[in-house]
Amino acid sequence: NAGVTQTPKFQVLKTGQSMTLQCAQDMNHNSMYWYRQDPGMGLRLIYYSASEGTTDKGEVPNGYNVSRLNKREFSLRLESAAPSQTSVYFCASSEADRGPYGYTFGSGTRLTVV
Amino acid sequence: QKEVEQNSGPLSVPEGAIASLNCTYSDRGSQSFFWYRQYSGKSPELIMSIYSNGDKEDGRFTAQLNKASQYVSLLIRDSQPSDSATYLCAVSYFGNEKLTFGTGTRLTIIP
Numbered sequence: 453n454a455g456v457t458q459t460p461k462f463q464v465l466k467t468g469q470s471m472t473l474q475c476a477q478d479m480n481h482n483s484m485y486w487y488r489q490d491p492g493m494g495l496r497l498i499y500y501s502a503s504e505g506t507t508d509k510g511e512v513p514n515g516y517n518v519s520r521l522n523k524r525e526f527s528l529r530l531e532s533a534a535p536s537q538t539s540v541y542f543c544a545s546s547e548a549d550r551g552p553y554g555y556t557f558g559s560g561t562r563l564t565v566v
Numbered sequence: 567q568k569e570v571e572q573n574s575g576p577l578s579v580p581e582g583a584i585a586s587l588n589c590t591y592s593d594r595g596s597q598s599f600f601w602y603r604q605y606s607g608k609s610p611e612l613i614m615s616i617y618s619n620g621d622k623e624d625g626r627f628t629a630q631l632n633k634a635s636q637y638v639s640l641l642i643r644d645s646q647p648s649d650s651a652t653y654l655c656a657v658s659y660f661g662n663e664k665l666t667f668g669t670g671t672r673l674t675i676i677p
Contacts (some may be wrong), residue, residue, distance in 0.1 A: 481653060483663055492574075494669035495610070495654065502663070510664070542609055546663065554656070556601045557609040 454478050458543050465533045465565045472481065473528040473561050475543030475566035483546045484526035486510075486518060488539040495542065501526055533565045570657050572668035580677050585642040589655030591669055592636070598640045599631055600665065602654040610654055614640060645675045 497510030498520040544555035602610035616629040655668040
């Protein structure tokens with residue numbers, strides 16, 4: 453099915469470990485986003501990419517890095533995980549270059565840092 | 567700080583009644599408005615978008631936008647138990663395709 457695919461779906465990390473969350477979309481969208489969702493905090497933007505080769509910080513970028521590998525793929529890396537990064541992470545894409553359209557979200561990655 | 571405010575609920579509505587969800591935003595430069603539905607443990611799903619003042623209807627859903635008062639609402643008619651979910655309001659600002667989300671309103675439809 454067309455859409456946004458995220459891997460892994462679940463992950464437990466120890467404090468200080470690193471990992472990369474993968475995201476791929478097959479809708480030919482130019483814009484891609486990484487959000488985290490915490491109880492009572494809503495969805496907060498970590499990083500986004502308006503087009504292949506460009507990335508920009510969002511509201512909560514500290515502790516994260518991103519790579520826009522090509523038009524389809526946008527990865528999020530935690531270099532040294534901290535318990536404060538325990539959250540649900542969502543990748544999304546949109547046809548933003550054609551106007552203010554809504555996002556299509558991936559199924560999410562539930563990350564626990566112990 | 568651009569803000570999007572929603573009542574967190576929970577909002578309980580009897581089956582068959584109208585559910586009314588509200589959202590206010592702080593920046594008058596806001597351009598586009600979206601409602602997402604999120605079931606527990608799932609990802610948000612876009613259900614409505616609205617760009618101009620007034621009402622927009624899609625099946626049992628009606629989005630209402632009032633830019634002068636800076637609020638957007640979602641009405642769900644003939645509420646069903648399957649409408650029980652958290653509803654997220656999202657706003658994009660002029661010249662910026664990024665969305666800012668409210669914290670969501672949890673809706674429970676009581677059979």
